[in-house]
Amino acid sequence: MTTTIRLYEHPFAPTEPRIFRADSLAEWLLAHYGAKPRCALQFYAGEPSADAEVEQTAEAVMAAPAGVYTVLQSPGDPGSAAAVGQFLFTAVVGLAVQAITAPSPTMPNNVNRTQESPNNALGQRENGVRLLQRWEDIYGTVRAVPSQLMATYRKYIGNEEVEFGYYCIGRGYYDVTDVRDADTLLSYIRGAGCRVYAPFTSPNSGAPQLSIGEAITDPVLTVRRSQEVDGITLFAANQLQLAPNALYLLARSGPARVVSSSIAGGTYSIPASSYDQILQLQPQPNVGSISEIGQTVTIAGVPDEPVVTERTDAVKVDADTRTYTVFGFTGGEARPGDSITFSGLATPGNNGTFTVQSASGSDVTVVEGGQTTTTGFEYDVDITVTHPVPSFNGSRIIRAVEDQRLELTTAVWEVDRLFEVDSPVTITVLNGLTDWTDWFTMPATDRNRVWANFLCAQLYAENGGKFVTTVGYEVQVERLDGALNPTGQVETFSSAMSAASTAQQAETVEHYTGWTGPARVRARRTTPFLYAWRGTLVDEVKWVDLFSVSPVAKAHFGAMTTVHTMTQATTRATSLRRRQLNALVTRRIPVWTGSGFSGAFDAEGRHVSGEIYGTGYLRDVLAAVSLDPVFGRRALAEIDMAQISATAAQVAAMHPEAANFSYTFDSDEIGYEEAVLMIARACFCEPYRQNGRLRIAFERAQAAPVAMFCHRNKEPNAETITRTFANDADYDGIELVYQDPDTEQAETIRLPVGGNYSKLKKIERPGIRSFAQAWLHACREERKLKGMRQTLESSVTADGRALIPLSRFDSVDNTVFKSYDGEVIGQAGLVLTLSRPVVFEAGEQHSILLQRRDGSVQSILATPGPTARQVVLQAVPDEALVLVPTPEEGIRTSFSFASNSTRLAQAWLLQEMDLKGDPYVRLMAVNYSDSYYEMDTQPIPNKEAVIN
16 A cells, blocks of 8 residues: 655645655655654654654554654754654643642631630630640740640648649740740749759759759649638637536527626616527527527436425414415416425414415415314415426427527427526537538549648737647548549648747648548548637637649650749739740751751650751741641652742841741641741741642742733633722721730731821731731731732743743733634644635734644634635644544634734733643732832831830
């Protein structure tokens, strides 16, 4: 079979090919060019296209089947594999620029504070527990408010309350200075102590890296405070029950009256009551403080003494009725059951003691007989009436309680009984009170000791001067089984305080138990109250704290810097609701030396070699975050340290403080990608990957674009330009919030400085701890707010892969230019015949975009052809063109033709890139202006002139 060869000796000229016929392509090539061609050749099966090109190997040429071949002859190195293609295309190899990850991480301008440590809080910066939250990762320098690692506890040393705490500054190593409690240096606080421990050391092992103030003897312990013990007053037994043989007035029911005292000639007042009453003459203790209505009171020791009345009167006797008539009786002087004695009657048988049977008026009838009737009254007769009364002893119910007075529920007594000396009476109120407190359970299975805090606000006895008084107390600890049931195994320990002082007296009693495990604890006062003291006695003792204490077996707590503190409860400290321990800390990390790092950590974060330094420099912070085995987990090969170092130096050249980052990563929602964004953007940069390595781009004024995009390298009809205009609803100023190192609080820069604004856009850029750095950010943001009025979205060809974030590029507005579109209806070598005529503009390059079968396009430079409907390609198409529609091939190849003019190109600042739309690169940009950066080179104003 004959093979047809079409030879284009000048493929870029609009000339017809030379036609040859041979038995095979290999035979013709050898016959026409010899063994060593002196020009570059490309040959294709059919019309030229990339997928129709015959590979330039002996095997491929020899195996080429019969058919039609196109040969393009070009001047150049005959050894070149594809000379024509090489000088028409620039291969951008290795410039695969992409976002940090996919999907791209986002970092909002304003900080999300839903989960944060006190370091990042704008207010209420207090030490607290961050349960189930991330360790603080501090980089740079911050005013750290450490988180609690253990619950604080208090003990009394030398009568002073001392609080112990153990805190976490953050993961890693730190330089720690300026340690304060709120605003006061800890070194200025009397009795305070602080020890800072580097990672892998603790109070349980190793020496501190920083020591301030008093020594701290306690190790790290698990101390659990009993919430039920919060200032229980311990009462002596004689403060909870009435003393025996005390002095009382037992009063019957009746009207108000006065009872005379037999001691000092005074009187006692009895209030009116329809019920029996108990009146205290001495409140030891006051019955009103230990009794409640409804309780039972028992009375014992009251002698059963009858009421005896004696008189001398005139008496006559009626023997028949056994009646004695007493001249002076008017009724009530004798009652049935009483005994009555007569003496002095003339008849002996009428004298004696008799039992009253009845009495009415002056007549008294007795039970016994044998009397002799008298004829009239006999005078000067002695009469004694003995009346038995109900017993005062027994149990009664309390009806009312008052100061030194109980009112009982019944009226039984018939007389008043006064006991004001040598009282035999014992009155007991069944109030259930005991000098022991309730039991308080400690369920911890690892507990091996008990601490109890006791306190006397004042402790003294006074009577013309102050005298030492003592108050004692004891504690019982009972072992519990696994089900928290008492076992009967009890240990008792005791202590006492003695003083003659109006100042606080307090102590902590510590006790190791003979077992480890659950227990219950109670306490009581052992010293009775001295009611006999005739002056002022102040000896109230309170049980203020009960602690269950367990040992901590860990020698250290891993790769975190910790702080152990001991702080006295000064007036200022006790006025604070929560502790405010804080310090100025700087993360110590390896620094880049140009060829390596100054030091190194192992996989656990332990410093194992070299030197580490406290720094927040952009270059070193990015490296530390990336190489951190927990945070970034990247290899050094994934970080372009030379490029990052050079870029960081450029940032620092703008201002020495511009390349610093200081922030606490405290949220588990912030991953490595977000952290890198925060670090870079705080330092005026944007991170990106190039050749699989992390790099950063410095946003700054750019005198010239790094790329130009026009019709030639854009996807047709895929560009959008959005223009916005200012209106009253827009922001016309900014307020930028940052952490100021001088005031140690959030400060705000508002621009314009003169206050000529109506609506401010709030920006909080994390990581800034410098007024100069914040000022430069604020100036840029204000100018962008006023100047950024256009946004561009465009799809470009692979040329866009050469861009890096924040690059300035120029782009022709393809939304307003003239283009020609249609179909390719013929091909002769590199000459295409189009379905419509096209116009070439003088002095401009032109490109034709050919649509591939997959919908993408290939851009090829074109020159005029023989006619207005023909163009000459300057490169071969990537694939064979469809010139005749068929069911298999589909419709004809479509084209778009236009000028590559860049005269109307506009400068843009790249914001985002999307490489997912292969083969196109999606660009998102905003209009570029040098005015954004005009303050970068100006002097930084005085902070006081900006912030007030």
